[in-house]
Amino acid sequence: MDEQHPAPRAKPARRRFHTDVVTDIVGYRLRRAQIQVFQQFIARFATHDLRPADYSTLALIEANPGSKQIEIARALGIKRANFVALINGLESRGLVERRQPANDRRSQALYLTPHGIEQIAVFNKVQADFEAHCIERLGGPAARDQLMELLGRLLDEE
Template identity: 55%
Template sequence: MEKISKTYDVPPPEALDASTISQSVAHQLRRAHGQFMQRFLHYFSVVSLRPTEYSVLAMIAENPGRKQSEIAAALGIQRANFVALMNDLEERCLTERRDVPNDRRSYALYLTPSGESLLNDARRAEADFEAECLERLGGTRARDQFLSLLARLFG
């Protein structure tokens, strides 16, 4: 049997109409997330941390001794995913779990000296990244407004 192929006129790229998606919050957030991740990974490549790992280390540093479940809940990370993440951070000697008195099912989380050192380096990378974001947004007032809008959207 002979295969019939159809040809379609494909408009040149400059003729594409993107008016619908350019006004789509979902589309713009997806694009912004992709670009954000590229920039974040660029800045944090010197410390070999992904965004979630950085958030976990920072949260533990600010809340040493808190339960694993509390840190996971505060960051919105599902329990199973958080356990795997903590296993990885512990294998890298960045964090440690300690037993919680009177609670055999829970662990308290702490940074190791290596974790504290890496977090200090990561905070410098974050400061550089934040400075770039601040510049792109147009200053602290615009950043505060942007964060407020995100909180309204997802808070």
């Protein structure tokens, strides 16, 4: 080849990028799965502008009307300051209301509003469909049960 048209350079050999140093770590795989599941959850709930923590909070309030804020926050592992902001957001959307219990003037009891009751029914349907999708991806109910049992072993150490 001449100076105006140099010979094409050979492509360098593609080196293998080793990921097994992290993909074989339980915590890494759990976190990657959690991120992916949350991204899918957010996509399914996008029209409702609902995050996983919002749904979990509403579901727990539905199951436990009149619960104290601290009870719900503890069940979800959310710090008090962050939980107050979360409840403020749900309250501003008309989904949740705080009431002062007659027997405890220092705490706030949480209830779904009538609008919240209507919306949680819609949200529960979306969540049930998403749960069915996840179970199918796992390989069926037996695989889901096995995963839940294994995850429970990790959680029991707390």
